[in-house]
Amino acid sequence: MVTPDDNTAHGSTGNAPTQADMRDALDRVLASSDFSANARRRAFLEYIVERTLAGDGPRLKGYTIAVEVFGRSEDFDPQSDSVVRLEARRLRADLDGYYANAGRTDPVRIAIPKGSYIPTFERTNIVPDQPVAPDDPAAPEPVATPESHPRPRSRLSHLLLPLAGVLFLVLAGGGIFLWQVWDRDLVGTRAEARLPAVVVRPFESAGPTESSRFMAMGMTNALIGDLMRFPGIRVYDWDSERVGRAISGAGLPAFYEVTGNVHVQDETVYVFTELHDARTARILWSESYQRPLRPEALTKVQAEAADEIATALGQTYGVIADDLRRKAAMDASAEIDSYLCVQRAFGYRRAFENTTYQPVIDCLQRTVERDPNYADAWAMLGWTYLDAGRFAFDGHQDPAPDYEAARAASERAMELDPDNTLALKSLAAVEYYTGNFDRAERLSRRAAELNPNDPDALAQLGYRLVIRGNPEEGLPLLERAMARTVNPPFWYNYAIALDRFKNGDYVAMDRIVRRYEHDDTGFGEAMSAIVAGALGQSARAREALERMDSVPAMQRGVATYFRQHGVDDETVAMVLAGLDKARKVASGEI
Template structure:
């Protein structure tokens, strides 16, 4: 699907306004805009992403846009060697995604009045240069050389001077020096309201970690923790991520702004580091920025070994990012305030995710209707297409489809998830949804391939592990699937019921009925007909007739499962071994109750 500019970047098609194509903005204006971006304290890109932006802009202005491929950028910017494989190493794709976010954040904040905009369309590394509609009066109708001299030779000479290596190099060092000298933190206030066509997700601000113990090791560890945590959080979608500069404390020791101060931020992550001869302690707190309420806080302690300090730093940052950023993590669980109107699309996706934690029939229709409206209103919002794909899968496999034809719903799911991937190729949510769509259409090899790619892109996301583990287990591969499910549960604050189901099935196959019952009852706390089936089977093996009868009555409320258990399991991709085992267990339970 072709990409379109951000809604707030769009320029009217009126005949007296320049068109938004690369030729409409002279190179000198592009160079000035690049200088303005790189010197801004509000442009939060890392040094490497600044180099990335500088490289692709310079190459485009030099007439080498056709060479801007992942391989070329990896060698020139990310210091990869000739053996670089863009399929095995997604560094360029990931950093391009982050750079797009950096530019978007800059243009909705301090860069909102810039006369020129530099964007990087999804699916390409070639930047676009366009006049901002608020400044079309400033845009020259022709390039300055032509307007002043009406001489195409002079214009060509002017362009040639810009594209020579000395001319290209002139801007990079100046911007880098200015950026390096700036000590400020990001302010999210005083921004214009975003276009209703652009879903505005909650903003998460990661403050620098504070060293509470004197010493260089502690200071460096604190700096590294903030950087590493930010890097890990970037792999999760669903919120905008902002960072403060590495030096959150001034030379005088003044405190950085307090949690509730950054207007526009939804959540603020703050941390502190203490070290002793024996251990390092990291305390992390997530605040609701509106009221300074502590949403989540935890202290981690690890043995202090200077030789392994970097490994400890990575481990802790990964663990904290998982708790904060995952689908069932701190930020997602705390979204509770009445939303502004410009968050309708995002909140629709949240509503659909909430439905999918329980799969209650009563919640399905409102979620489906909301998503269908969202993809019409915001057709470029990848997450809404991904969630729409999920709900079409549920309509087919859970019997929620109006026409009762699962295959029709699976085809719609594949179409929606493919569109989500086209809009955002590295979106974790879109990849998970596409992997599920492949599973339910019987393309298991493709499903596994996409699942592995999603895990490679974000090994910290337990939901990716749980979905892959569930699919492996239901196809009979318990030896690989169950460990994945257990790892996902260990990393999740409030795991949904389906994380637990096939752990219980595995225990049943092993004859561990008491443990199976414990797991199934834990799952049932989040309401699931399948949990009731498992409880009935476990109680049957334990000889508990009354408890079995109660569970079977609970299961009967879920018609898709109760009316045709074998068909329900097969619609979910269950292997014959799984179907036969569970159906036999159900019949045994029914016989016990009937006796």
């Protein structure tokens, strides 16, 4: 395995890849639809490869990547914001998945060693005319193994053995919980009976010690508990008879398996986990975790690793939801399944496009008609009614009727399931946009408390705290949400951009706005116009103002628009002044 520093521009040493080979390897990865990385991680990969090929590899640091790739401000603190470390781990998993499937015959492979952001390149000896189809049922099932480590020292095992009694009690309590999970047969509403099944197989012990076995058992229970917090999936512990009976007759849209293993080495715990599409055996996601082990905080180590895995899999814009939305997009049936309809609504909420609003609301209305006890559909319907009012979709200039319909749908969701985080978030949004800010905050906090692993709940709360003048608490929540979301929706950034504007940090504001300045809501266009005016960019200011003025919601008046989004009068005055300057810059007055 080599880095570009091992080669010259005129050739290579031995059989080492040349720079042309390395760039070709990058192009192959980025051009493949089987490379599952989102746009942000693709940019991450391209950036570190190009910088390394240019001879700047030794200067690749987390700070530089955070600023140049992820748009963080120059006061970025890598100790408090782990975005680069998290995205690097996900990018390694993306590359592993690609090279395990479509890229298995690529002549040169790219890797990112742990503890570094400098990519390495290695030639392969795989014969390209004998590929193994990734979805071939005859192909051997991938075996998850941890990195090689020496046998754990026996003294750690002896140190952990006294904790066995405590772990037994934890696991015994978990046994009661697991029985409840097993007994959750596919009953209830029609849509709930079609929720995707997620089966968590018992994590394996990758080492011979008792400590590895205890950790593996604890990880299984902790992960099931965390996944159960997400309402959009049905979680099962592995029991072949019960799971087989539940899955076989349910007609589920998807069936997933989570597998993993745990290895305790010295004073470190290594966890490796994968998500498979159980019907095709395809690996959809994999990740490895490394945690220092302090025997007095054993359950904390389990909880932290389980939290990260559950967040990646179960969140609104996580691995499972993204896979389901891809399935929904390929379903051209007129009467789409109720569950997939909710997933399409989540997809719409990424961009709030006017053109996709009506098909989504039609689908949700049909869903609650045929399945009136489906809380998730009522919650999404409430949110979508709210959008018609706050964004003036389909010419709705008077938001009051839409807000009234939104409240009725969201309250119906709460009646059906008072602890449903989606229902709480939906009703919180209605309360916020009808001026009940205190209740909106209480509901948002309740949603975040019920599922602290849901980045969308953190983002909703953080966004509103920042907008309402509490950036000290709100900004860290937004940053946590962004760091833990595979591909954050654009609106996660708007409160941060507004905060940078209020502090006069136009350069940082510009980095954020440039990535999210085009949408149907008006907020992005307004922020783009303001920052263009502040930086004296006349053409950009003119274009942004034209787009902003064409947004239906802005036709109610800019001040009205921002006030209805909860912005205080002092900030509204600053926005109006910023837009006034943008108009002068656009017209050439200044």
